[in-house]
Amino acid sequence: MTNLELAWALTEMGDLLELKGEEPFKVRAYHRAARALENLEEEAAALYARDALEEIPGVGKNLAKKIAELLTTGRSAFLENLRREVPPGLREMLAIPGLGSRSIRQIYQGLGITTLEELETAAQEKRIRTLPGMGSKTELAILRGVEMLKEVREQVPVGVARPLALLLRDQILAIPGVERVAIAGSVRRGCEMVGDVDLVVAVQPGNQVADVMPRYPQVKEVLASEPDRLSLRTTLGVKIEIILVPPEDFAATLFYATGSKAHRRRLISLAASRGLGVADLGLATPRWLAEEKAVLAAGQEGTAGEGEDAAGETGGLQIGAVGQEAPPAMVGRPAREDQPAEPFFYQRLGLPYIVPELREDRGEIEAALRGELPRLITLADIRGDLHMHSRYSDGVATIAAMAAAAQARGYQYIAITDHSRSLVVARGLSVEQLKAQREEIVRLKEELAGITILAGIEVDILADGRLDYEDDVLKEFDLVIASIHSGFRQEEEQVMTRLEAALRHPYVDILGHPTGRMLGRRRPYAVDVTRIIKLAAETGTILEINASPDRLDLNDTAARLAKEYGVPIAINTDAHDPNRLADMEYGVLTARRGWLEPENVVNTWELERLLARLKRNRGNCIKQ
């Protein structure tokens, strides 16, 4: 069992314990250990082999035993018992903002409600308010929350889906009879939320995929098993779609299954307008032919390009590209990916290669026809990370450790941006602590060669629009990110007033996670994104793509709008742990989906140029 799967199991245990009413500190212990496992460099299995599980921070005797059981048997009696005790629907309810474990338990015990549907009905029928301490506002929060959850129902954030897809890819490659495996669908396109994980597998007759895969510990049930297709659901509820094809159909199927459906249909229409059929493009597989038929039948009405169907959401590994590099993280096993074929299909249409991230029918085909596809940013273009936390606030690592991890990634610079004083839960820094931190950074600057540490801050935009430090404090930093961490429920006018004040502030260089959304968990606060972008353009403020897979904020479309307005972007991880610097990958994916080129992203720039661009330094000499 992988660290990620162990982490998921521990998280579930923590959630179920919380719903049972266990003491908060015990619950937190499970969640903390889960996070530690997620961020662990070494495989827990290796630690177990040398009897060192308790070296994992937050893992003691008890949790070590549970982890050992999961590692050796793939199961946990403790977890299975919890699952029997707590209805699974209750765990879903934890995601409703404003509803905690306590309220959920009360609703369960008082009304016997165990599913989201029952909860919604009870709220509509105003039965929630019959419970003590609950009223109309709670019912409204429930209705809103259920609505939000329904939207993302059956969907998982890319931060969950991608690691799972990579894991499955490697596992499937080891199955007898498997020639090649590729991740496809929305995972391959880098979508922020995905409905299922799609894999295309080239197999020989007599392969054992359908026999072996259902026995994987993370597989909960087999939804469908056919000669050319296997559909599974994991214990986490993620749907896995596996398309099995003979090796000669692999490339065309991967192309098909990567989607999007809208993009595919535009290609078919384009081909038809030139008197070409999919077969002429080298795409004579049943799926392509069937879709071509559908597109041509719908033909003149121009209905092609609407939405996406689940079957079309399949795809594969990034294969070689013409004219554009793939993000390094998307590259599969080179030995298995030695026959780049997708560029060929585009070539047949007289088009340059269009990478998966652009295949959304958002003008990419027109741009390709005009020869104006962007030269998309890649992970290799990133020279630094301008938003991360250290032990001084709520990070887990020292500044030196964060710097070392950044250096290992080949970065030239980082900014340490801990929280400001008002964010007490995150141990925001007092002015005195800022001084101590500054001294440490100055000391490290002398000790460390090859990487520059900027002394930054993530300063809170307070509920009344003021920043959390006075100007004379703010002017001392090398770089200031301003972010909202409170007053999420304010009206748009109020939120925008705060944001505008921050954007106009002479010492605010970057606006952090501009909309405050948490994928699948929290809606953005009431903001007018276009207005933020216009204000950023006007004031010379940089906007962030927060690369944390929980946020991806700005999102792809907003990033593209920012580019159109000439607003520079910083792709930052907001890492609280050295290993989370790797989240840069998700930020770059989002940026690519937003058509960003290296030039649009300030942390691809040389440090001197970046510093000179900061509001605080414009017109002044560059700070050293």
Place this chain on the structure above:
DNA sequence: GCCGTTTTCGGCCCGACTGTTTTCAGTCG
């Protein structure tokens, strides 16, 4: 459940906001 220049028990991130209440519990960051 973890952890210990606070070490085998008693802390563990803590204060503000919100909704439902008339004095506070629950939730959140």
